[in-house]
Each structure stands twice: as structure tokens, then as C-alpha cells.
Amino acid sequence: xxxxxxxxxxKPRMMEYAVPRREGMTVLDALLYARDYLDHSIALRxxxxxxxxxxxxxxxNGRPRLACYTQVAELGGxxxxxxxxxxxxxxxxxxxxxxxxxxxxxxxxxxxxxxxTDELEHxxxxxxxxxxxxxxxxxxxxxxxxxxxxxxxPTAATDSDFPGPQxxxxxxxxAMDPRDEGGRKRLELLDSVHGVWxxxxxxxxxxxxxxxxxxxxxxxxxxxxxxxGKTPRREGAKVFSAPTPQK
Amino acid sequence: MKESRLMLIQYAxxxxxxxxxxxxxxxxxxxxxxxxxxxxxxxxxxxxNGFYAVFLExxxxxxxxxxxxxxxxxLHEIRQTRAWGTWVDAGTVVAIVVTVGYGTRTVxxxxxxxxxx
Numbered sequence: 001x002x003x004x005x006x007x008x009x010x011k012p013r014m015m016e017y018a019v020p021r022r023e024g025m026t027v028l029d030a031l032l033y034a035r036d037y038l039d040h041s042i043a044l045r046x047x048x049x050x051x052x053x054x055x056x057x058x059x060x061n062g063r064p065r066l067a068c069y070t071q072v073a074e075l076g077g078x079x080x081x082x083x084x085x086x087x088x089x090x091x092x093x094x095x096x097x098x099x100x101x102x103x104x105x106x107x108x109x110x111x112x113x114x115x116x117t118d119e120l121e122h123x124x125x126x127x128x129x130x131x132x133x134x135x136x137x138x139x140x141x142x143x144x145x146x147x148x149x150x151x152x153x154p155t156a157a158t159d160s161d162f163p164g165p166q167x168x169x170x171x172x173x174x175a176m177d178p179r180d181e182g183g184r185k186r187l188e189l190l191d192s193v194h195g196v197w198x199x200x201x202x203x204x205x206x207x208x209x210x211x212x213x214x215x216x217x218x219x220x221x222x223x224x225x226x227x228x229g230k231t232p233r234r235e236g237a238k239v240f241s242a243p244t245p246q247k
Numbered sequence: 248m249k250e251s252r253l254m255l256i257q258y259a260x261x262x263x264x265x266x267x268x269x270x271x272x273x274x275x276x277x278x279x280x281x282x283x284x285x286x287x288x289x290x291x292x293x294x295x296n297g298f299y300a301v302f303l304e305x306x307x308x309x310x311x312x313x314x315x316x317x318x319x320x321x322l323h324e325i326r327q328t329r330a331w332g333t334w335v336d337a338g339t340v341v342a343i344v345v346t347v348g349y350g351t352r353t354v355x356x357x358x359x360x361x362x363x364x
Contacts, residue, residue, distance in 0.1 A: 158325060194327065195250060226251050
């Protein structure tokens, strides 16, 4: 695995650890074994161990993956190479700084925006989406913000102001939500020199996503709306009256 | 100008350039043999055809706008400072104006019988 402490090392170096293999062992299991029994100074980030939290994103055998979702057996061979994600600043070893990643996510206003803020905070009824409306955005709601898409993005590698596949996909997800009224605001934000147009459709983000999200598709659909300057035509979410309590 | 408008121009010029360059290559490589097509006298005679002169002017504008706008995009991705962005945008406009102007001068001189050299 790659070791690097920016406070002490001039450049990253590779270290090798021999880990006893067992059936069903994930790369995260192997790394934790190395940390617990071979070298306590190894730094890695993890939490849920079930591909839900997105904490253990790293480059495994050259491809961005979740360590907890990658079995050693599926990689083939006796050697597994673990490196930190590309396009992020390394804090230590396999731990990368996701601050700018989350900042870009926040810039996209990843929440439902409505003019009636009072209604938003104290809803008087349920706002339901039609199944076909939900279908348009459903896959994009599966994003766990692991950063693997941004790590694989060639534009993110050179353009530090580019929002990245994750943030752009979330912008699309909320712009398409029939309950949302902030679509135009988001589209204007993205129509900039470092915005949505800097995606050149390499598609690597979709290739590496561990949750099956297709950010490249979301970004291309987003481009269509940014180009036309129009948010999708919608009838508005169906409003159901709040159920009256029965005695 | 909004980036979406610039990208619309980029896509439109790409499509038009494919058509124009294809016709140009067919004219220069298939209809006329390449060796005679690039002779000075042959090129001058082509400019005397008003339709082809307009065609070459269109080719000039479309290809230069597409090319320089493409370079602008690449340069924006290399560095992200405000000053760099301003210089890149201004430089792109200047480059397009100068090269299109010089090319147009050549076309006009050739059409009206002057020496384009």
C-alpha cells in the first residue's frame, strides 16, 4: 500500500504487508489486519463496512473502489495494491481530504428550494411525486458521496474549479424534482466557464460508481436543460391533505 | 457571453466544419488530383468562382472559430485564476479576429485579382 505523511515524507512510498487470506475477505479487512497486527501507523478511513457510508474510497489495483465492497478474491492474484484516491489532497496514507468535494456538493444547493418557505418548514400536506417523476431521479439519490467518481474524472484532475460528477449529478437530481422551484437558480450556477460544460463525457465516473449511479448520464441531461435555459416542464407535485386524526 | 452559447457555437461549428471540410477534401483530392489542386494558378482560378470563394470564406471562419474556442476551453482547464481566464478569453477573441481578418483579406485579394502573397 502507498504510505505518505505530508508532515514527514517528501514523496509517497510503497510498503508491502503480508496478510493471511481468508474466504470472503474484503480489501478493508486486509488493511485493518495490517493496521492491527503489522503496523499501527497505517491511516485509513472507514465506517459502515457495507458500502453505505462511502468512507473507504481508495484506488485498489489502479481503479477507484470502496475497500469494504471489494473482495480480495475478486481481484485475482496474490498482490493487492491500495493507494489513496486521485484528485484529492492526501491527509495521510489512504486518507484524503474531502473538504472541497463536500463544498462543491453544498454549492449545488442539494435540497428542495421553494418560495413558500413557511410551507416548506411546516408542511400542511404531503407532496408526492409520480412514479415516472421519481424514476427520472431515483438512481441519482443512491449517491453515497464516496468521491470515487471525482477521483476518476479527467477534468477534475486538471480543473480545480470544476464541480465534479457528484455535485453535477446532485444538481440534476434536485433540478428535476417536481417539488423543487430552484431549478433555474441551479442551471445559472452551472452555466459558467468551469461549470457543466467542462465535462467531456469520458464516462469514467459511471464506470467506477459502486452504487450503480450513472453520473455521466445525469450530466448530459443537465447540459440539455442548461442549454435551453429551461427547467423541465412539470405539473407540480401532487398535494395530499394531511390526514385528519380519527377519534 | 454565456458559456452555453459559446458551447452551442462550438457544437454548431463542429457539425458545419465536418461538412465543409469534407467538400473541400473531395474538391482538392478527388475531383482535382492533389498535385494539381495545390498549384498556385489552380487555387487562383478557384477563387474566381464566386460560390467557391464564399465557401472558402465560410470554411475559414468556421474552422478558426471552432479551433480557437477549443483551445480556449483547454486553457481554462489548465489554470483557474481570474487573471488567466480574462487573458485567455481576450486572447481568443483577438486570435479569431486577426486570423479571420487576414484570411478574409487573402480571399478578397484573390477574388479581385490582387496578389494575396
